[in-house]
Amino acid sequence: MAVYHKEFDVVIIGAGHAGIEAALAAAKLGCEVLVLTINLDRIGAMSCNPAIGGLAKGHLVKEIDALGGEMAKAIDQTGIQFRKLNTRKGPAVRATRAQADRWRYQDYMKKRLENAPRVTVKQATVDRILVKDRRVYGVETSIGEIFHTKAVVVTTGTFLKGLIHIGFKNFPAGRMGDPPSNKLSDCLKELGFEIGRLKTGTCPRLDGRTIDYSKLEVQWGDVPPPLFSYENQGKRPPLPQVPCYITYTNEKTHEIIRAAVDRSPLFTGIIKGVGARYCPSIEDKVFRFADRARHQIFLEPEGLDTVEVYPNGISTSLPIDVQWAMVRSIKGLEHAEILRPGYAIEYDYVNPIQLKHSLETKEIAGLFLAGQINGTSGYEEAAAQGLVAGINAAHYVQQKEPFTLDRSQAYIGVLIDDLVTKGTNEPYRMFTSRAEYRLLLREDNADLRLTELGYKIGLVSEERYGLFLQKKKTIEKVLQELKKIKLRPDEINPLLLRLGSAPIKQSQSLFDLLKRPEIPLEEIKKVFSFLDRLPDDILQQIEIETKYAGYVTRQQQEIERFRRWESMLLPEDLNYWEIPGLSTEIREKLTRVKPRSLGQALRISGVTPAAIAAIQIYLKKRGWRPVRQEN
Known part of the structure; x- marks a missing residue:
């Protein structure tokens, strides 16, 4: 055994999306942090699709940013297509999604982690967490290194006893090309944790030069691109923006899959882990939705300097010859070459019911778990947990009160409360429907909800906090102004009639008039120049606050009842x-x-x-x- 000469405040096991946020948060709060990862070249790797955000997931990214995390800044710098989803629906369910240049994203995160003050990064496989009197005091690696520490955050993703399946071929791996972590899972079991088994999967990667794009539907991003970080509002992304393409499976594709069911590890019982119900493999979709004539596939570029394309929608563990036939049965992919096969991966996880809301384990003091080890799926869910675990590891070391978010404050609060209250026996994915107070937990107001907390913790800079206060003050001032401005019938009725809205018979405030769904703020801006000078993000807040005022009031009353119980x-x-x-x-x-x-x-x-x-x-x-x- 070799004991390292320096003791660390916090040791992070793993350098994926959860590990990075945990390390940067703990270091920012003054802790000396050691990050141990199996492969230094895969820090921040996007093991599955090259994208950040999406429905509900975009909310998590915005909340991470509001609290002072890194993910939003990383995707803004490395995104090659940005889109706002659900724009025709209410503000509660609108969400941002971006395609990433996979390699640039990974490079950004690697540089950010390696150059962060008070962060040391080393390549190592952790075999044991060292515990005395039910309290963490260190970790031991596979080659006998011992690192002493006051707190440990485990963010191992799919690496705990990871097993990859391609047809009947299977082999140990944390992801394709990286070894698994086997002994750490045994260690956790020995420490008394309930361990389960889950499964996830990924798509084959295609050679973009062999795709016939002329046959496909093109999908460009939004103009201007909606960036994630509140620090980047009004700016443009630094990288060129590129399109995605849409195609579909067909009956021939489904016949190929059905004919190969006896060679599927999923249907022959070889895979024991439970898969994601909301993100099924293509073979699962074909059998579960037998009445569907086709399934949509998004062809997503992996980056600007690579020919690799990710066909989002055909995650599979079928044998490689079946993957060839399946891919080439799809319109536009008749001559497509597979660069990397799709595969399923089974891995161990810890039932999160054994955690506190701080993500510290209930039985071992100073031990925190974050990410897929807690049964979640997705980069965004992992990063959100990593941020909370990193903050609380630092607070534990510094003997401060735990930092927690409840269900009325953030999607992060919903995510963690669901995990620690209900546990999970399948990969957990965030949805807007999981949040009872989603009208108040919108993407657009995450900074108004959480920046104050991020500043108090110590993760949000003075400069950013000052800009936040200025924005908040402006919104409050404009709302008051709208309530003060009274309009006579002769002043406003011509506009109301033109917009198909009922005329007024006595003076009304501009605020009350804006509550009407048929009166867009854009029209009011033409009349009142003080609104025309405001930034788009503030105008968006003004419009939502007015049009949804009644609903917001009711939801705030519900939150008060919720908080009484809490x-x-x-x-x-x-x-x-x-x-x-x-x-x-x-x-x-x-x-x-x-x-x-x-x-x-x-x-x-x-x-x-x-x-x-x-x-x-x-x-x-x-x-x-x-x-x-x-x-």
């Missing part, structure tokens, strides 16, 4: 087996989850309002007084 914090050592009136099933669930509040207890599947009442009665008899926990 404020009722439960004793950490509460013995549910002593509480009369609870069923055995409910006692078992409460004991396992150890909810921090009555609100969280209510969200545990099977815990009834009657059970909550029984807990309240029991505690009140013992002098319990709930106290609100603040961030």
Whole structure:
């Protein structure tokens, strides 16, 4: 054994999307951080599709940025197509998505991590987490190096006992080209963690020179490109913007897949892990949606300096000869060459029900888990967890209170609360439908919701905080001005009639008139020049705040009720087996989850309002007084 000469405050295991955010956050907060990764050349690698954001995922990226994280800045610098999704729907479900130059994104993150103050990066495979008296004190690598530390953040992605499947061929790997981490999974099991098995997959990569684009539907990004970071609003991306293309599977494709079902590791039981229900492989889609005549495929360029194309929509683990036939049955891909085969990968994960909202494990002090090890899928979900885990690892070392977000504050809060309250037995993916208060948790207002918190933590700079305060003040001032401006019928009725809106009979405020869905702010700007001088992001806030004022008020009232329940914090050592009136099933669930509040207890599947009442009665008899926990 060789003990390294320096002790670190925080050790991060893994340098994917979660590990990078965790390391940068902890270092920014003053900790000496060591990042250990199996392959230094794959820091920040996009193992699956070359894209960031999308429905609900874009919300997470904006929240990461508002709190002071890195992902939004990285994609803004390396994006080659930006689009706003769901633009015809309400503001709650609009989201940004960007295609990345995969290699430039990876290079950006590698440079950012390696050059960050107080961050040391080393190539190593961690075999053991060293624990004494249920508290972390170090890690041991496969070659016998020991690094002492006060806190450890595990962000291993798909590497824990990773097993790749291509047809009946399978081999150990964390991803294609990288070895798995086997002993660390055993170590976690020995420490008492419940380990499960999940599966995910990726598409074959195609040679773009062999694709007939003339047969395909072209899809360009938006003009101007909608960037992610609030620091980049109004700017243009530095890289050239390129199109994607759309094609579809067909009946011949489906026949090829159905004929190969006896050679599929997914359908023959070779793959034991549970796959993502919301992102199924193409063979899964063909059988689950047998009535569908075709499935859409997005041909996404992997970068500006490569011929590789990612056919998003045909993730598969079928044998390579079937992949050849399947790909060449698709319009525009009749002569396409596969550069890298698609594959499925099985890997171990830790049931996240064993975590606190800070992402620290309940049983081992100073040990934090983030990313796919917690049962999630997606770069964005991983990065969001990494940021929270990195903040809390630093707070743990510095003996500060944990930083947590609740369901009314952020999608990050929804994500983590879902994981630690309900656990998961399939890869968890974020959706807008998971957020009860999604009208208030929009992409466009993530900075207004979270920048203050990021500044208080220490991740948001003084300069950025000053700009945020200026924006917030401007929005408040304009809204007040709109309420003050009263318009007589003769002043506004001609415009109302032209827009097909009912005329007014007495004076009304401009704010009330703007509430009408048929009156766009764009028309009001033509009349009131002070609005014309405002930036687009502020105008967007003004329009949403006016048009959805009634809905926002109702949702704020719902949040107040939610927070009353969340404020009722439960004793950490509460013995549910002593509480009369609870069923055995409910006692078992409460004991396992150890909810921090009555609100969280209510969200545990099977815990009834009657059970909550029984807990309240029991505690009140013992002098319990709930106290609100603040961030």
